[in-house]
Amino acid sequence: MKLLEQAISRARATVSILLFVLIAGVVARYLISVDLNPDVTVPVVMVTVTHQGISPEDANRLLVKPLEIELKSLDGVEELTTRAQEGSAFAVVEFEIDIDISAALADVREAVNRAKAEFPNDTDEPIVNELSASPEPTLVIAFSGEQLTERELFHIVRNLRLEIESLPEILQANLSGDREEVVEVLLKPSALEHYNITADELLKTVAANNLLVPSGEYDTASGRFGVKVPGLIEGREDLMGLPVKSNSEGVVTLADVADVRRTFKDPTTFSHINGRQAMAIEVFKRNQANAIKSVASVKALVEGSVDTLPRGVQIDYIFDASDFALQMVNELQGNILTAVALVMVVVVAALGLRSGLLVSLGIPFSLFGATIVVYLLGYSFNFMVIFGLLLALGMLIDGAIVVVEYADQKTLSGMSLRDAYVTAVHRMFMPVVASTATTLAVFLPLMLWPGVVGEFMSYLPVTVFAVLSWSLLYALLFVPVLGVLFGRKKAQLAPTTDAPIRGKAYLGKLGTAYGKFIGWALAQPVLTIVSVLLLLVTIFVLYGTFGRGVDFFVETEDRYGIVSVQAQGNLTIADMARLSREVELRVMAVPHVKTVYAASRGSSIGGNLERAKDQISNILVELGRASDRDRTSREVYAGVRRAVAGMAGIDVTVNPVQGGPPVGKDIQLQLSSSNRGIMREEARRIRYYLENQMTGLRDVEDTLPLPGIEWELVVDRAEAAMLGVDTLQVGNMVQLVTNGIKIGEFRPDDAEEEVEIRVRYPAADRGLFALDELRVTTPSGAVPVSTFVERKPRPRLDSIQRIDRSDVLFVKANAEDGVLPDDKVKEIAAWLETADINPAVKIAFRGANEEQEDSIAFLGVAFLMALFLMLILMVMQFNSFYQAFLILSAVVMSTAGVLLGLLVMQQPLSVLMSGIGIVALAGIVVNNNIVLIDTYNHLRREDSHLSALDAAVSAAITRLRPVLLTTITTAVGLLPLACSVSLDFIHRQIEVNGELASWWQQLAAAIVNGLLFSTILTLVFTPAMLVLPEFLRVRVMPRLSGVPTQQSD
Known part of the structure; x- marks a missing residue:
């Protein structure tokens, strides 16, 4: 209390500190970078090794296995995925989340250098790159122009790409639709x-x-x-x-x-923008780079070069991450300011103008104080941070409300302002600290969430920690100082000790009605307690029977989608472009489709190793803003599926680019075995079951080798040796009738890069059967190649994929709209138990199911850890296990409230959003119990003759206003989002079921439903439980022992 006395005595200095925090917070908000997603650096490194003409089997044996030996031995490797294919091999090394990416790159380069010693002599230099955490680019820039030649357009795009890649925030810029000179x-x-x-x-x-x-x-x-x-x-x-x-x-x-x-060179890729042929630059930012600043830098560079470009060049920006990021961040900021206004209105209406403003000033103080912390931690101002501010908004004034409300009571009793606020802080110090500590105790385990998901979600508890810490400081230090300076002493009232009467006066008819009800309910506590318990059991039983199940994330309103076009057969690039264009035209005809960008399978769109083997193109679809559409994105994408359904010769899958942690397709089964033949048979069985014997699934695919043949040229080595011919000479002859032989390079004056020189026959003389006409020089003269070479067709093996040095295959599928992937996973798991799968094949669920199980396991541990921490804090404060467990009973009630809300709205429980809501509620709802029980204990200490019944009734009525006020202020800020409404009065926007609301509706609804439901029950159940021990001792036990009971007055 000495610190408080000093702060009040030096009020001007204290106010100066408050003003400094507010000004510093404004400056920090101005300086802090704005981004959509948290700065989560996923330490993933990709190694690419090319070897002209090497087969997948040889690439696996000669390139992949030496790489695996060296890379798997590195410290911190989480998973190693490799793929061997025609002409190249890839290795993707995923490190543990806390590994520094720079150190990981250095370690991988050293390991690759060691592995190079085992590579064939003519293998190209391996390329080691940091892999972007997102498979989708930050920005796609498409260039087209009917008046330009291909060479002119190529030079424009290539030069801009080099300039873009030189920007420090850009990881890579890939060309699509171009051809090398x-x-x-x-x-x-x-x-x-x-x-x-x-x-x-x-x-x-x-x-x-x-x-x-x-x-x-x-x-x-x-x-x-x-x-x-x-x-x-x-x-x-x-x-x-x-x-x-x-x-x-x-x-x-x-x-x-x-x-x-x-x-x-012969075309190997293509790209189209709204049906027009184009060349595109797919820009990927670095993992720690800011999306908005990165896109702004790229656009500034491109726009700065417009004046130097030939006339007729058309530039289109697609998949602009900065536009969406700014919209989401601005909209969420507007919702925060709207929530601040709503909370202030409620507080002022309940406490009066002066007291209400005194409490409300804690909102900007705490929010700006937290902004300072976020800035000093180096975080961006992303939507996880902003929602953390919104979530803490209602909770941050709880302590100030309790202090101001108690000080108001004391001033009504005739106490001076200084004494009233000092007494209020002294009296409410432990309840306020305990309630804040219990809330922070719940969010503390969330900071320890491992993996990418944990890193993604950790910004939320850090922000809440910062806000509540500043709010605690404001409630216990600045509120008394400001109250003494600016408070107005009310008219003196005669001192009274009738707490229930004062409570009724504060709330009018509501207080009177509650006083009558609580008096009746506590007179028969057993009936009250049993009724509440029956209600809770009924809710849990109903949810277990009629609940919609479990989902990993939430269904968001997605502006972008990817249409994957797949076709089998030996298709030329022209065939692929033609088929893709047919799909594009159908997609463009669907209402609300704004832009369609198609890129061949060589593009970076959709990721590298995730791409289906028979994929010929990816089509990126951009919709208009949700506020400009009369249909949800799910309905639009359903229309796209109908538009492309039934196209002959191709398979088309449509998937939105969903927000949240990346997990791939809904259902992913990984098969691993040392016996490839058996593994392939089991993969075919599983795919057949998913496609033909299960309902509710779509887009079923696998990574089995594609059906097809390849020609093998078998050299009769004995015959060739007799003629003085070696295998290298034969290989050179074959290249003359295929892609040509590289004989050198030179750098033209108008080119930045070297140009290959290749020798081959004209198109009319190329082809497999042209080998019959080729002759090779021997000591005996020119001899036809067909003399010692035999052509043989054989099944084609297009690639070999391995994970952690074991051969793997995947079978993947998406759930139909309205079908929960978790239900299908359980159905598949049940079938696998009876399917008699060969024991040589191991099967595991990956993707969303894997992340879901990990998240459920962590949240369960975090929930128990939070309860244990709160229990320790409560026992320390109240020195009673009974009262500590009674406080924690609110957690059960809040959980029941969450499940009741999901049951009424017929929504599945989101592991991430609903799960975090349940854990967060555990720290919020106990505050009401802390205040009630603390007041009850205080009344019993002041009057040792006061019965438990009278003390419980007095405590309940006295604390009714602060309990309701803290509950309403916490709920009112989140209530619009809980109802799927985005209220942004700053930008004058009201949007229902929009992109922002779809992200946060379940989390907001969980907190609002759980908080309101538990508050109502707490105001009845907790007082009844406080009365129960004395009721049993005075009323029940004597009856059981035959002793007459005393009638209470």
């Missing part, structure tokens, strides 16, 4: 035959004349001079003039037997 040397078969030159001879000659020749230096009396022998091809003229063969008639140059042209 190449200098193509097209051989003339007739000319080669005329000059009696084989392709093999030509290749050797060109390679021998395109070398970097080190020539050294020599010293003379005049000094040291370098010697240079130009040997590299520097341009088209050098290439055309290369001598191929000479004889007495002259020299045959490359220009005599080939056409040389600068062109593009």
Whole structure:
């Protein structure tokens, strides 16, 4: 109390500190960066190793396994996923969440360098990159223009991409729809035959004349001079003039037997924007970079180059994360200010203007104080932080209400303002500290939530901690100072000790009615207690019988969606583009679809390893804002599914890009085994069951090898050796009729990157059967390749995927709208137990189910930990196990209230949102019990002759107003969101079932329903339980022993 006395005596200094906090909070809010999502850095590193022409089996044996040995030995590796495919191998290393990404990158690079020693000699240099936490880009920039040539558009996009990648906040910028430049040397078969030159001879000659020749230096009396022998091809003229063969008639140059042209490689990707052919830059920000600032930097760079671009270039921005982030953040801030206004109105109406403003000033003080903490911690001002402020908004004035309300009672009794507020702080110090401590005790375990989900959600408890800590300081230090300075002493009243009468005076008819009811209820406490318990049991039974089940996250209003187009067969890139465009046109015709961006399977849209093997394109769909639509996003995407249903030859899946922690498809079964054949059979069985014997599922897919064949060229090594031919020569001949042989590179003056030089036959002379016409040089002369090579078709193995050094396959599916994935997981698990799965195959549920089980396990532990911490705090304060457990009974009531709300609204229980709401409620609802029981104990200590019944009635009526006021102020700020309404009076927007409300409705509803329900029962149940021991001792026990009972007055 000495600190309080000093603060009141030096009121000006105390007020100056308060003003400093408010000003510093405003400055911190101005300086803090704004972002949509929390700054969660997922330490994931990707290794890419390419080897031209290597088969998936060889890539698995020669590239993947050496990588696995080195990478799996690193400290902190959570999971290692690898994939071997034609021409390359990938390794994705996921580290534990607390590993520094820079250290992880360094460790992976060292491990890859060790593994390189085991790679084949001609393997390309491995690429090690940080992997973006999100499979979707931060921004897509599409460039199109009918008046521009492909080369002009390519140069524009490529140069901008290099500039964008140079920005510090950008992780990578990938091109889609482009083609690499190449200098193509097209051989003339007739000319080669005329000059009696084989392709093999030509290749050797060109390679021998395109070398970097080190020539050294020599010293003379005049000094040291370098010697240079130009040997590299520097341009088209050098290439055309290369001598191929000479004889007495002259020299045959490359220009005599080939056409040389600068062109593009065969297309491997495509991209379309609203049906138009385009080139696109898919921009990914770094994990810790701010989305809004990143997009602003990229747009500023692009807009700054517009004046230098040719006329006719059209630029479209798609998937703009900053626009959505700003909308969500501004809307949530507007809801906070609206909630502040509502809370202040309630407080002023209940306490009067001066007392109401005194309490309400704690709102900006605590919110700005918490903003300072958030800024100092380096957090962004994201929607988790903002909702933490909104959640704590109603709770932060509880302590101030209790102190001001008690001080008002004392001033009514004739006490001076100074004495009244000092007495109020002295009297209510322990209840206020205990109630705040119990609330913080509940949020403390949430800070320890492990994994990505925990890192994502941790911003919420940190923010609540900061707000409530500042609010405690305000209630116990600044409220008395401001109350003494600006309070007005009310008219003196005659001192009275009739607490129930005062309570009635405060609440009028409500207080009178409650006084009569509580007097009747406490006169028969057993009946009251049994009735409440029966009600709680009934709710739990009804929910267990009629509840809608469990879901991991909540269904959000999603502005973006991905349409995946899949087709099997040996399709050319032109076939893929044509099929994709047919789907795009149908999607564009659906109402409320704003933009359609299609990218081929080589694009980064939708992730890398998550992509289906038979996928030919991903179509990114952007809808208009929810406020501009008369349909929900779910209804729009259902319309898209109907529009693309039944298209011949292709399968189309439509999925919204949902918010929250990324978990992939609803249902994911991982099969692992050392026997690939058995594993594939079981994967086919499971897929057949999901597709044909289960209802409520869609978009079923697996990662089995796609049906198809590949041609294997078997070299008769003995025959080839007799002719003096090796396998390398045969391979070179094959490349001449496929993609061509790379013979070198050169850098044109108008290009930033080197351009490959490739030799091959013209299109008319290319193909598998053109091998019959090829001849290879031998000591005995030119011999047809078909002499010692046999073509054999065999089943194609497109890729091999492994996790933690075990071969794996996945079977995945989505649940239909209205079907809970958790119900389907249980159904599948029940079938697996009776399906006689081969014991050599291990099956595990991954994705949302895995995250759901982990989250349920943690929340269960966190809930028990919170209860234990609260129990310790309550026993320390009240020195009674009975009263401590009685305080915790409010947790059961609040949980019943949450389940009752879900039952009435027919919503599933969200593990994340409803679960956090239940845990958070545990720290909120006990405050009412603390105040009631503390007042009851105080009355019994002041008057030892006061019966438990009279003390309980007096405590209940006396604390009715603060209990109702704290409950209403906590609920009123969240009530709009709980009703799926976003009230933003600052921006003059009222939106029902919008994007913001869809995120927070379940969490807000859980807190509002649980709080209101438990408060009503607490005002009856807790007083009854306080009366029960004396009632049993005085009334029941004597009857059981045959002793006459005393009648109470």
